[in-house]
Amino acid sequence: MKPMEPMKPMSGGEAWWPKDLGEPSTSGGQNDTQYAFFPEKHRLAVRRDGKVTVYDSGDHRIGGVQQAQGGESSLAFTSQKGSVRLDELRQV
Secondary structure (H helix, E strand, C coil): CCCCCCCCCCCCCCCCCCHHHCCCCEEEEECCEEEEEEHHHCEEEEEECCEEEEEECCCCCCCEEEECCCCHHHEEEEECCEEEEHHHCEEC
């Protein structure tokens, strides 16, 4: 009997955010929305329905996403300062 081969790591998929942002410190998604946070560049990339939008995260350090049913205004992120809504961040 042939010995088992080690498992190959799963691919994280293709990077959907702009390449000039580098690698995110955190990323995730919920329903039809994905996000990636780039602390060195103070940027938050959000992909909804295939469209990517980049925001200036200011001094927020994004660590997670919260989303209630009901559209873009309900999308919020957790930071060291508490919850920050997407519509509070400036689009770049």
